[in-house]
Amino acid sequence: MSGTTPAWMGKWAHDLREPLSPMQSALYLLRYGESEGAERDELFDLIDRQIRRLVSMIDEVNDWVRADQGRLLHIRGPVELQLLIEGCLSAAGASAVDIGVEYRDGADRARINGDASRLASLFSTMLWLMSSPSPGVDAKAGVAPARAVVSLDREAGSILFEGPLLRASGIRGSIANLFAEPQPASMGDGLGLRAVIALAIAQGHGGELVLLEDASDTPMLRLSLPLLDEEAE
Incomplete structure (x- = not known):
């Protein structure tokens, strides 16, 4: 053995x-215990949650491999940007993502040509990275939620989605590693591939996902994606 296996692979x-x-x-208690009624239902719910969690981890690996092979995206079509983002916020819930989104320059009417399910995954990851790791604590301390800004760069023909990277403390090593290698489980309660896959989705749509230099202590994220060419439609 060469001893060159990455640390993150050993953690998998x-x-x-x-x-x-x-x-x-749970299975032991169901088989040999005397669980009945509500307690029995709770044990089945626990098994169901853990199965879904395990499947999600396996899906992460599958998406990572598909991204590496250039097979991550599927059927493309027009996607309403605001509906996509609001849907991601609603699906995450206030307990998971505490962030406000501001639309500028008519970005609330913008559309993207892409794979809707993959774009939803991309924006969900972006919103999660931009949200506070402890929204409940922040609320009690009177700290305002972070704000992401969606704007249009008409000259470049793209939409811009920018906001603070508030989960930087969970990144392994340099902040530049966020999109380069799997991160600890604290970066998503999975195998840590969310950011890596998000970058692949952005690039697959002809876009970019970068970290911006900022004068403050909080790094900024910027996602750019091509606008749908209405005239070519």
Whole structure:
């Protein structure tokens, strides 16, 4: 053995096994215990949650491989930008993503030509990275939610989505590694591939996802994607 296996790959074995322990405990109690009624239902719910969590991790690996092979995107079509973003916010819920979105320059009417499901994954990851790791604590302290700005660069024919990277503390090593390698589970309760896959989705749509230099202590994220050419439609 060369000893060159990345540290994050060794952690995957632990992360993939983690959902199995509560599942085994629940199955033992169902088989040999005396669980009935509500308690029995809770054990089945626990198993269901952990199965979905494990499937999500496997899907992460599958998406990562497909991205590397250039097979991540599927059917493309016109996507309403505001509906997409608002849908991502609604699906995440206030407990997961505490962020406001401001639309400028008519960006609320903009459309993108792309894979709707992959774009939803991209914007969900962006909103999550821009949101506070502890929204409940911030609310009690009177800290205002972060704000993301959606604007249009008509000269370049693209939409811009910008906001603060508030989850920088969870990045392994240099902040530049965010889109270069898997991150700790704290960066998404999975295998840490969300940001890497988000970059692949952006690039697959002819866009860019970058970290901006900023005078403040908070780094900024910028996503740019081509606007739908209405005249060519």
